[in-house]
Amino acid sequence: MDSYPLGFEEDDRLRSAFIRNLTLHQLNRSATSNVAGSNLTSSIPKTLLQYWHDPHDVPEDVQVCINSWKRLSAEGFAFRMFNDVSGAEYITEWYGESEQEAFARCRHPAMRCDYLRMCVLVAEGGLYVDADDVLLGDNWRYLFHDSALKVQPLCYDIPSCSMVPASEIWRSDLLTDERIFYVNNDPIAAPAHHPVLKRALSRSTEKLLGKARFPEIQETTGPGNITASLAAHARDLMIRGAPLDFELLNDWESIAQTRWDLSYRNDARNWRNMDSH
Template sequence: MDSYPVGFEDDDRLRSAFIRDLTLQQLDRFTTFSIGGPTQSALVPKTLIRYWHDPNDVPEDVRACLDSWDRLGDEGFEFRMFNDVSAAAYIADRYGAQERDAFARCRHPAMRCDYLRMCVLLAEGGLYVDADDVLLGGGWKYIFHDGALKVQPLCYDIPSSGMVPAAEIWRRDLPTNGRIFYVNNDPIAAPADHPVLQRALARSTEKLLGEDRFPEIQSTTGPGNFTAALAAHARNLMIAGTPFDFELLHDWEAIAETRWQLSYRGDARNWRNMGSR
């Protein structure tokens, strides 16, 4: 692990290279990417966790996305829908003053959603999906067959300012120059008390309570934070010779898709339109 020293997850280049290595290892999962272990006893609960900041102002197109998941009720799912008020109450009830204060410092609904999903999944487990995700096929059943944390790997191509197609990420000959490999924090499927969630929540809380009054969302509560937590955890497992307790999803896009042409994306409710203050 000389290429990935302690703390490497805070280096953008090393973190990206490490995630790329994980995807290649998973291609050989039966020999080098063993999943499961003695601590992986609990399955991922059939609980669907979602968030919209204002329950009295859910756009119709977002409501259609949310409704696409209703059929999981026939599969025994529990539905948990949070908003700004119920999220603050949940964190105050389940966590301490630090987490409560950290949530209060999340300056955009997307940040509060990021933070809340970590809190709920750590405490109870389940499947978190964004409110703009639409359920497609029945591949979701695979997610619940064991207790491994499951996340989606992504790759951003800097020269084109666009995402590399999901299927391309698994190509061994995929060029890596000018590309950032990471994992998304949508979806996240996990059993309760997963160590990646413990690490991600602690890391985010520390950043939110730091001196920076306007922390950047991706690295503080979003995919950057979650990727760093996963990478550090994976390194520790590799050094200990312990099987991985997580999995990178190959085909999430066949399970659900993100609807990009939604009304709220054109206004301040879209975190990408969030100003620096």
């Protein structure tokens, strides 16, 4: 691990290279023998977590996405739909003043959603999905086949300003120049108290309580935060020779699809438009 010194996860280039190496590592290992917590039962609760900041103003097209998951009630799922008010109440119930203040400093609904999902998953576990994800088939069952944390790897191609197709990420001959490898914070399937999410929550809280007036969303609460936390955790496990307790999903697109043509993406409710408003 000499190429990845302590604290390497805060370096964008090293972090990207490490995530790329994790995908190659997963290709070369057995899915059952090298993942801690692999067993015939799962400690990930069948609780679906979602978030929309204003429960009285959910766009119709977003509600269609949310409703697509309702059929999981027949599979024994419980549903937790949070908003800005219930999210703050949850953090007050389960956490202390630092987390309450950090949540209050999240300057956009997307940031509050990012932060709240970590709080709930650390405390109770479950499956978090974004409100603009649509459930497709029955492959969701795989998420619960063991107790490993499950997240989705992503890759951004800088020259084309576009995402690399999910299937391409797993190619062993994929060129890495001018590409950024990271993991998404949607979906997240996890048992309670998973160390990656505990680390991510702590890192995010520290950044939100820091001196930055307008902390950048991706790095503070979003994918950058969970990527850094997962990378640091994975390095620790590898140094100890311990099995990995997480899995990078290579087939999330067979489970759910993100809808990009939703009305809210054109206004300030879309975090990508945050600083322009």
